[in-house]
Amino acid sequence: MKKIDKKEKAVVIIGSGAGGGTMAYELTRAGIPCVCLEAGPFHKKEDYVNDEWGAFLQMAWLDARTTSGDWRVAKDFSGLPTWLCKAVGGTTTHWAGATPRFMDYEFKTKSTYGNLKGANLLDWPVTLKDMEPYYTRAEDAIGSTHRGGRAALPANNNYKVFAEGAKRVGYKFYATGPYGTNAEPYDGRPGSVQDGFNFQGDKNGSKWSTAKREIPRALETGLLDLRTHSHVTKITHNKEGLVDGVIYRDVDGNEQRQAAQVVIVSGNSIESPRLLLLSESSMFPNGLANSSGEVGRNYMRHLTGSMYARFEKPVKMWRGETMAGFCADEVKHNPKRGFVGGYYMETLALGPAFLSSFLDPGAWGREFTDMMDGYENIAGMWIVGEDMPQSNNRVTLNTDVKDQYGNPVPNVHFDEHKNDIAMRNYAYEKAEKLYESVGAIQTWRTPPYPSTHNLGTNRMSAKSKDGVVNKWGRSHDIKNLYIADGSVMTTGAAANPTLTITALSIRFSENVISQLKKGNI
Amino acid sequence: MIIIIIEGGDMSISRRSFVFGSVAASVFISLWDINPSKAEVKVGDNAEDKKLIIKMVRDVYPHDRFPEAPYERTANDVITKGNADSAKKTMLSEGIENLKKANYGKLNFKKSTKYLKKIENSGFFQHVRSTSVVTLYNDQEVWGLLGYEGSSFEKGGYINRGFNDLDWLPDPRIEEHPDLAAFLKADPNRLAAIEDMIKLN
Numbered sequence: 001m002k003k004i005d006k007k008e009k010a011v012v013i014i015g016s017g018a019g020g021g022t023m024a025y026e027l028t029r030a031g032i033p034c035v036c037l038e039a040g041p042f043h044k045k046e047d048y049v050n051d052e053w054g055a056f057l058q059m060a061w062l063d064a065r066t067t068s069g070d071w072r073v074a075k076d077f078s079g080l081p082t083w084l085c086k087a088v089g090g091t092t093t094h095w096a097g098a099t100p101r102f103m104d105y106e107f108k109t110k111s112t113y114g115n116l117k118g119a120n121l122l123d124w125p126v127t128l129k130d131m132e133p134y135y136t137r138a139e140d141a142i143g144s145t146h147r148g149g150r151a152a153l154p155a156n157n158n159y160k161v162f163a164e165g166a167k168r169v170g171y172k173f174y175a176t177g178p179y180g181t182n183a184e185p186y187d188g189r190p191g192s193v194q195d196g197f198n199f200q201g202d203k204n205g206s207k208w209s210t211a212k213r214e215i216p217r218a219l220e221t222g223l224l225d226l227r228t229h230s231h232v233t234k235i236t237h238n239k240e241g242l243v244d245g246v247i248y249r250d251v252d253g254n255e256q257r258q259a260a261q262v263v264i265v266s267g268n269s270i271e272s273p274r275l276l277l278l279s280e281s282s283m284f285p286n287g288l289a290n291s292s293g294e295v296g297r298n299y300m301r302h303l304t305g306s307m308y309a310r311f312e313k314p315v316k317m318w319r320g321e322t323m324a325g326f327c328a329d330e331v332k333h334n335p336k337r338g339f340v341g342g343y344y345m346e347t348l349a350l351g352p353a354f355l356s357s358f359l360d361p362g363a364w365g366r367e368f369t370d371m372m373d374g375y376e377n378i379a380g381m382w383i384v385g386e387d388m389p390q391s392n393n394r395v396t397l398n399t400d401v402k403d404q405y406g407n408p409v410p411n412v413h414f415d416e417h418k419n420d421i422a423m424r425n426y427a428y429e430k431a432e433k434l435y436e437s438v439g440a441i442q443t444w445r446t447p448p449y450p451s452t453h454n455l456g457t458n459r460m461s462a463k464s465k466d467g468v469v470n471k472w473g474r475s476h477d478i479k480n481l482y483i484a485d486g487s488v489m490t491t492g493a494a495a496n497p498t499l500t501i502t503a504l505s506i507r508f509s510e511n512v513i514s515q516l517k518k519g520n521i
Numbered sequence: 522m523i524i525i526i527i528e529g530g531d532m533s534i535s536r537r538s539f540v541f542g543s544v545a546a547s548v549f550i551s552l553w554d555i556n557p558s559k560a561e562v563k564v565g566d567n568a569e570d571k572k573l574i575i576k577m578v579r580d581v582y583p584h585d586r587f588p589e590a591p592y593e594r595t596a597n598d599v600i601t602k603g604n605a606d607s608a609k610k611t612m613l614s615e616g617i618e619n620l621k622k623a624n625y626g627k628l629n630f631k632k633s634t635k636y637l638k639k640i641e642n643s644g645f646f647q648h649v650r651s652t653s654v655v656t657l658y659n660d661q662e663v664w665g666l667l668g669y670e671g672s673s674f675e676k677g678g679y680i681n682r683g684f685n686d687l688d689w690l691p692d693p694r695i696e697e698h699p700d701l702a703a704f705l706k707a708d709p710n711r712l713a714a715i716e717d718m719i720k721l722n
Contacts, residue, residue, distance in 0.1 A: 050672035053659055103705050112709065152695045156684045163693030173704060175697040193678030203674045313689045318669060320684035328701065333709035352669050356658035364581045364641075364650055365634060372658070373584055376668030438690060 002033060004225040009261040010035045011516070012246055014232045014275070017090020018501040019485035020266030021210025021218075022141075026509035028223040032516060035258055036215075036224060037248055039231040040086035043093065043211070048201030052353045055200035059093055061086040065270070066398045069414040072447045076361035081412035082301075083450040084268055088228060089211025091268065091452065091498075093201050096323035097180035097208070098346055098384075098496040099144040101135050104128040105333065106386070106493035112333060113340040118417055119388040120298055124490040125462040125471035126507075134503035141502065142208040143186045145177035145324075152176050153183040156194065156320025158347045161311070161379035161438055166327050166345075168437035169430070173328035180498070181207040181321055189213075194320040196349065230256075233405055235263055235279040235288055235481070243288070243481045249405055262480045262512065262521055266505075269299065269454035269487040273395045274410040276458070276468075289458070289475035289483075294467050296395040298459055299414060300492040301451035303341075303385035305424045306348055308359060309435035310374040310442040317349035317379055325381070330430065331494050339422040342494050343385025345431065350380065359446050371444055379435065383427040384453070386494045388417040395457050453497050458487040473508035480521040484508050564613045565600040573620050574599055578653045580633040584666075591660045598656040599649050609648070616645025 004010050011027060013020045016038040024036045040061075049055050061084045067074035073081055085091045105112040107128055110121040139147045146152050153176040155163065166174040181198060184191045192206040205212055218224040229251035236245045236257075243263045250256050265272045273296040277287040287295050325347030332342050350358065352375055359371065371378070393415060397408040428445045435443055461467025464476035469488050475481040484505040486497050493500070515521045565574060574596040575589070603613030620626070623636055640646045657663060664671055673679060698704075 050674050053655070101705075105709055146697055154685060155693055155695050157687040159695075160685070160687045160690050160693055164690045167693065172698045173701050174693070175701075176695040177697075192680070193674070194680045194684040195674045195678030196684075197672075197674065204678065313687075314668070315687060316668070316683070319673075319679040319682075328705065332704070332707070351671075352664055352667050353655070353659040356654050362650075364637075364654075366583055369583050372582075372667070373586075 001219060002222055002225045004033060004035050006256065006258050009244070009259045010225075011262045011264070011512075012037065012258055012260040013264045013266060014246065015090055015266035015268070015271075015485065016088050016215055016226070017085075017210060017266060017268065017485065018092050018498050019505045020264065021089060021092065021214040022502050022505035023264050023266060023484050023509055023512070024218040024224055024226075025210070025214035026506055027512060028218040028221040030509075030513045031223070032513065033223040034218075034225070036218075036226045037230040037232050037246065037258070038088050038226065038228050040088065040228065042088040042226075042228050043201060045201070045203050045205045045212070048197075048203045050195065050197045050200060050203065052200065052351050055197070059085045059087055059201065063403050064401055064409045066401055066409060066411045067413070068411060069393070071414040071416055072361075073450055074414070077450050080450045081414075082270055082454055083452045084270070084454065087211065088215055088226070089209040092209035093211055094199055094452070095180070095209070095498050096198055096496075097321075098323050098326060098344075099139060099142055099147075099178045099180050099499040100326070100328070100344065100495040102128060102131070102493040102495050102500060103331070106491070106495070107131075109341070109386075109491045116340060116388065116419065118390055119419065120391045121389060122459070122461060122466055122490050125460055131500075131503055131507070134507045135499065137506050138499050138503040139178070141213065142180040142499065143182055143189065144499070145179045145181075145183050146175060147178050150186060151183040153179055153181070153192065153321055153324040156324060157315050158317040158320065158349050158379050159325035161309075161315055161435070162325045162327070162345070162347050162381055165434035165438045166329070169434050171327055171329040171434075175326055176324045177326060179321065179324050179326075181324070187213070192321055196318045196320055196322065198322040231405070232267075232275060233278060233407055235265075235275065237281065237283065237288070237478070239283075241283055241478060243478055253405075262482065262516070264482040264484055264512070266483070266485045268485050269457045270395055270410050270412060272483055272485055272487045273457040274397065277397050278407055289468050289477045289481055291477050292465050292467060294459060296457050297391050297393070298389035298456045299393040299395055299412065300387050300389055300455040300489070301414065301448070302453040302455070302492055303343060303383070303387045303420045303423050303427075304448040304451075304453070305383045305428060306380060306446035307383070307428060307431035307435065308355070308371070308378050308380045308444045308446060309432075309440035310371055311377045311379065311439055312441060314376050315379045316376060318351055322349050323347055323382070330427065337426055339419045339426065341386035341419070341423065343383055343423060343427055344494055344496075345427075345434075346382045346384060348380045348382040358449055359444055361447070371442055374442070381431060383424065383431065384494060384496060385423050385427065386492050387420045389456055389459075389491055390415065390417055453486070453492070455486045455489040455492045455497060458483050459490045460488045461490065472511035473504065474511060482508060482512060564604055564610045565617055566604075570617050571596055571600065573617060573626055574649070576626060576633070577620065577637070577649055578657065580630060580637060581650055582653055582657055583630065587663065587666055591657060591663045594660060595653050595657045599652045602652050603648060612644045612648060616643070616648070619645070
């Protein structure tokens, strides 16, 4: 592996998930040496375990965090606002694989939805047309099923219930994808063996992740200096206001400094704004790249919720690809339903260990155990919809609580917008009807889990006063500071975000490459 | 919110506090092996108290078809974790005393539930419930009773072992509907009176 001297001004990428991993791959392929600092270890497929709690403890980002706001996560999982990963590959190691594109109007929600009280909507500085070639490249990288001539995954048991229910209530747009796990061998990865442990890393290596594809291939170029267990705590700058290095803790907890020519922040929507805020200085007293005051604001986590339904006959939802079931009928904006935006329905399965903890946190007694007792006969779906950006839903530094390095932890504040609540209640009712149409005898409205979709805390904007980065992921304030992860999303759309993060990162990398070649940064 | 301070144990970081929801906290302690055996287990570690805790776990998560063993293992975990530090010991000890005062051991299911409902906001109840929900449903015997098959990769997954064996519904279409692309592309209707319709204040 390449070794880059710590004093050499390098292209430094912080994080190795969908954003950072993609950046490392694109830049090294273009001949640019990079240092990639990843806070977690490098798990290989043989390291993963088919065990929900075991995998959670192996992969999840468990550093101290705090929560506030009226969301139920703050009550039930007060120290665990998100379910993100600390590992090479970031949360692509845990993601399920749903890869819908945004729709055209989802890049311009302010123009489409109008002014909505309490919602800080803004049109993106990019359009679907701008994104289409990058979406195609991202789908080809991921190997999305149903796209590029790639085969659909077969119907598993959970999907059979879901699809037949969808059909009976009059929905048309259901399918087993698009999905980022191979149905058939593709790009060096085998077809799925349907082991049911997709969230736990995928021991078979059929699922795309940047730990599986982009990082190993970037290492093969001989241009990537990947440093695992390297947790960045501060980005430094020179007196011209350009970033010039990063401070990080190595595997032994010792402080190190890497000099930097360019810094690309890809730490996800919690850690990226936190790092910018932690990097405050006399020149930038509100944190780096924060002249707009928007760093950390407009935190979105998607409208989510789940519906579990118990039947008289066995389903065995845990068998097979976890999220290979998709229904788009409710995704289009149609305010006659009583809310703006829309949502997807996607199959979801949990084992008893997780279902018991997440079905209805805190619940106990006979009604709860009746549901659990019928575990074999349960089918499940996830509801994923657009939630509203709100200025006060934000990541801030909580100076009362310190992490293992003595730095303030991120506090994640989230209040639900009325639109979010209206959409979720509508979606629950529809999901109940869907399952009742195929004979459900008990249904359960499961509240949102700790967030896996974390978006919008360094949002992209045409004008510097409205956001943190421009349409190339480059910060409005500091020309050699880029951000490439879900935090740049201006609004959240209904689509699962990984495809869009990957496509945006491919697009941003072109700008980094051209600016470096021109000597502008 | 429960704040757990973990001291010692096998973690490379030996002193560290986690602020977690109660569910995750109890998982931490059991799976990261903070080695509770080193702690002096005293509170609740006798047949009489254990019997009460076993009954309570069963009343909180009643499954008539479950045998005693998984409830007993769960009760042991409740007791062990209730001895993790002096504050927990006090909580556990007071909780057990209150059960005795209420003659809980003799209450039928209905009366037990009524009693538990009364104490459900107490630290003791929350300790028993949050430990039990993780330990009981992470118990391999319980998995078997519920029909869950656990780890599958070493058996080749389910590709040849019934991932699609549901036979009480017809086989569905797996390809996308031919109209999907046009549906996603279509402009949504924008209604002028949108704010009224959404009734945001």
